[in-house]
Amino acid sequence: MDFSFSTITHNLPYLLAAARWTLIISFAGMLVGLGLGILVCAARLSRHRWLSSFAALYVSFFRGVPLLVQLLAFFYILPYAGIDLPATVAAFLSIGMCSAAYNAEILRGSLQAIPAGQKEAADALGIAPFALWRRILVPQALRIGLPSHVNELILLVKVSSLASVVGIGELTRVAQNITGQTYRPLEIYLAAACVYFVINAILAYAGRMAERRLNVGGA
Amino acid sequence: MPDTATSAESIITVRGLGKRYGDFQALTGVDLDVRKSEVTCLIGPSGSGKSTLLRCMNFLEAYEEGEVRLDGELIGWQEGSSGPRRPLPGRRLREQRRHIGMVFQQFNLWPHMSALENVAEALVQVQGMTKAEANGRAMAALEKVNLKDKAGNYPSALSGGQQQRVAIARAIAMEPRVILFDEPTSALDPELVGEVLNVMKAMATEGMTMVVVTHEMGFAAHVASRVAFLDHGRLVACVPPPEIFGADPADPRIRSFLQTYRERNVV
Amino acid sequence: MELDLFVRYGPALLHGFGITILCWIAGSLGGMALGFLIACIYQWSGRWIRGLLQAYIEIVRGTPFMIQLFILYYGGPHFGLLLSPVEAGIAGFVVYGSPYFAEIFRAGFASTPKGQFEAARCMGFSEWTIVRRIVLPQMLVSITAPLTNFVIILTKETAILSVVTVPELLYETQTMAAETFTYVEPFLVLSLFYWAMVEFTSWLGRRVELRVTRHLRRA
Ligand SMILES: Nc1ncnc2c1ncn2[C@@H]1O[C@H](COP(=O)(O)OP(=O)(O)OP(=O)(O)O)[C@@H](O)[C@H]1O
Ligand SMILES: [Mg+2]
Numbered sequence: 001m002d003f004s005f006s007t008i009t010h011n012l013p014y015l016l017a018a019a020r021w022t023l024i025i026s027f028a029g030m031l032v033g034l035g036l037g038i039l040v041c042a043a044r045l046s047r048h049r050w051l052s053s054f055a056a057l058y059v060s061f062f063r064g065v066p067l068l069v070q071l072l073a074f075f076y077i078l079p080y081a082g083i084d085l086p087a088t089v090a091a092f093l094s095i096g097m098c099s100a101a102y103n104a105e106i107l108r109g110s111l112q113a114i115p116a117g118q119k120e121a122a123d124a125l126g127i128a129p130f131a132l133w134r135r136i137l138v139p140q141a142l143r144i145g146l147p148s149h150v151n152e153l154i155l156l157v158k159v160s161s162l163a164s165v166v167g168i169g170e171l172t173r174v175a176q177n178i179t180g181q182t183y184r185p186l187e188i189y190l191a192a193a194c195v196y197f198v199i200n201a202i203l204a205y206a207g208r209m210a211e212r213r214l215n216v217g218g219a
Numbered sequence: 220m221p222d223t224a225t226s227a228e229s230i231i232t233v234r235g236l237g238k239r240y241g242d243f244q245a246l247t248g249v250d251l252d253v254r255k256s257e258v259t260c261l262i263g264p265s266g267s268g269k270s271t272l273l274r275c276m277n278f279l280e281a282y283e284e285g286e287v288r289l290d291g292e293l294i295g296w297q298e299g300s301s302g303p304r305r306p307l308p309g310r311r312l313r314e315q316r317r318h319i320g321m322v323f324q325q326f327n328l329w330p331h332m333s334a335l336e337n338v339a340e341a342l343v344q345v346q347g348m349t350k351a352e353a354n355g356r357a358m359a360a361l362e363k364v365n366l367k368d369k370a371g372n373y374p375s376a377l378s379g380g381q382q383q384r385v386a387i388a389r390a391i392a393m394e395p396r397v398i399l400f401d402e403p404t405s406a407l408d409p410e411l412v413g414e415v416l417n418v419m420k421a422m423a424t425e426g427m428t429m430v431v432v433t434h435e436m437g438f439a440a441h442v443a444s445r446v447a448f449l450d451h452g453r454l455v456a457c458v459p460p461p462e463i464f465g466a467d468p469a470d471p472r473i474r475s476f477l478q479t480y481r482e483r484n485v486v
Numbered sequence: 487m488e489l490d491l492f493v494r495y496g497p498a499l500l501h502g503f504g505i506t507i508l509c510w511i512a513g514s515l516g517g518m519a520l521g522f523l524i525a526c527i528y529q530w531s532g533r534w535i536r537g538l539l540q541a542y543i544e545i546v547r548g549t550p551f552m553i554q555l556f557i558l559y560y561g562g563p564h565f566g567l568l569l570s571p572v573e574a575g576i577a578g579f580v581v582y583g584s585p586y587f588a589e590i591f592r593a594g595f596a597s598t599p600k601g602q603f604e605a606a607r608c609m610g611f612s613e614w615t616i617v618r619r620i621v622l623p624q625m626l627v628s629i630t631a632p633l634t635n636f637v638i639i640l641t642k643e644t645a646i647l648s649v650v651t652v653p654e655l656l657y658e659t660q661t662m663a664a665e666t667f668t669y670v671e672p673f674l675v676l677s678l679f680y681w682a683m684v685e686f687t688s689w690l691g692r693r694v695e696l697r698v699t700r701h702l703r704r705a
Binding site for chain 1: 544545548549550551552553554556557560561564565642643644645646648649656660663669670673674676677680681684685
Binding site: 277279309310313314316317319320321323325327328329330331340341344345386389390393 | 599601602604605606607608609610611612613615619620623624
């Protein structure tokens with residue numbers, strides 16, 4: 001067995017450049033996932049029966065179907081429906097739609113941890129339901145659920161590798177391309193794994209720091 | 220063979236026992252003889268090392284200095300001439316521990332097994348009995364602690380006193396040469412203490428060798444053959460109860476220790 | 487909906503389904519076994535070995551499954567590991583799942599009170615007997631839910647095996663789609679199929695959990 005470090009050092013710049021797309025897809029996916037997740041969660045907790053069952057169905061479906069299948073279906077259905085989107089946008093939209101299901105569930109759990117008295121206090125002050133959600137409940141819930149949301153983001157960094165299947169030049173795809181030229185799969189994929197690992201380690205660390213700061217400031 | 224002159228009638232001999240936790244010296248130079256068919260009570264202030272001493276006796280804590288012998292056999296360490304001691308291989312240690320029963324403050328029953336299963340488990344797994352044999356022996360042990368009718372109960376469906384009696388039955392069933400008790404009644408409601416102490420008294424009458432760490436001074440005074448007093452990891456005295464609970468104990472440390480009990484009218 | 491399409495490709499799809507199930511079951515069982523082994527070694531070893539195991543856990547959890555598969559399947563031959571796609575798929579599952587399973591078992595060990603070990607030790611139980619008779623039956627209560635949870639996640643990860651040409655369900659569906667130029671229907675059906683599989687597995691998991699806890703609750 002021969003292991004070629006020079007292959008890694010030669011190609012590392014390309015991998016790092018591609019990692020930018022990994023980050024873009026996963027962060028954009030997280031934003032979509034959070035925004036949509038808040039809506040789904042609100043629908044889930046809504047008093048309207050059909051709204052809450054639709055949200056339940058949404059969560060169950062997007063958590064029950066492999067993301068790769070969702071992604072492929074999304075890419076096949078878009079042109080069929082006559083919608084023309086850049087591939088990258090389609091990718092993070094699809095990832096975000098899936099992530100919304102998970103974020104909605106995390107939020108729902110966090111909301112339950114907020115003492116009921118706060119809602120009553122807001123009611124007593126005559127605060128409207130929407131303002132109650134926007135100003136009081138959601139910010140607190142996001143804070144309570146921070147570790148889980150960070151976890152979700154780390155998960156998205158990993159699943160963004162699926163975007164390679166639909167031809168987006170993120171880290172995994174570029175690693176595949178380089179492998180095609182160099183015939184050094186072991187070195188290249190190990191290097192790519194390292195890049196993923198470093199990204200996730202940094203995210204996990206940042207998450208812990210944020211958590212600590214919030215704990216000191218709040219509560 | 221080691222020197223057995225002093226241990227003619229003693230089952231456990233402790234010599235020069237020292238144990239440290241990091242920088243903290245928990246036990247220093249402890250000498251103790253546990254004699255056959257006697258009850259030896261260990262008393263002393265909290266943190267004086269009673270539990271540590273007891274747990275060294277079956278090597279739940281590995282002691283560094285001195286030795287603990289069961290019928291002349293060194294516990295936990297390989298019998299060696301020089302150099303650093305090496306611990307016994309697991310199989311030999313397990314063989315030794317079969318002969319030393321132990322009863323814990325927190326009972327430590329296995330919650331997923333009924334009372335009978337708790338008692339029978341080791342008979343099957345360690346002594347290699349058949350299930351039928353083991354159940355027979357376990358039932359007899361439960362009868363000794365007056366819990367025959369609760370054999371099918373899970374620990375969660377037993378009172379604290381009953382749980383502790385099952386734990387005692389579990390120890391008895393192994394037919395050990397000695398049973399160690401670490402504050403067996405401290406976790407119990409006051410009205411349940413009596414039933415456990417009565418069982419222990421009955422065992423003493425039948426000639427079971429017992430070492431009991433306890434805060435029940437009444438039990439120490441009336442049931443023990445010898446009472447050992449520990450203070451700051453040292454054995455201050457190991458004498459018949461009257462010399463400690465009598466009119467005026469010699470050592471000031473014992474006096475002040477007992478004073479706290481006298482004030483509460485316990486003795 | 488073109489039904490005759492599904493009739494024509496029925497056998498291939500069924501075969502793909504069989505491969506999916508095979509990889510899923512073999513991978514789950516293997517991952518569980520390896521995870522259990524890791525948790526056991528962790529429980530009974532010193533700082534150095536614990537550090538190594540922790541590093542393994544962090545690295546595998548910090549990298550995408552797809553990259554791990556590529557390393558095994560394409561990089562494997564470079565260190566003398568020649569695997570067929572299915573073998574690589576199963577091996578990939580075992581590696582990918584092991585740290586998650588290990589963490590579940592480790593939490594199980596940690597949740598068993600120390601006194602339970604001591605009581606057994608001082609009656610002369612061997613460590614293996616303690617694990618088998620005392621620890622495992624008790625931790626079954628607390629680990630069944632997370633175990634099923636992760637097995638369900640693995641159900642969905644089987645789709646990723648298609649990228650290393652494991653002829654599983656998604657792969658066969660893609661083949662069918664490419665050969666017949668129909669995309670939307672097959673992927674909708676496929677989604678429903680995975681969804682049903684996941685729902686069924688979680689239903690099964692809840693049944694198992696009830697069984698396990700009922701046995702222990704019996705007073
Ligand atoms: N695992 C440990 N690590 C460090 N120190 C310990 C440990 N176990 C016990 N000690 C210390 O050793 C000393 C003796 O403890 P031990 O439990 O033997 O006391 P004790 O006489 O049984 O007290 P009590 O009556 O409260 O049970 C205490 O000061 C305790 O803090
Ligand atoms: Mg103690």
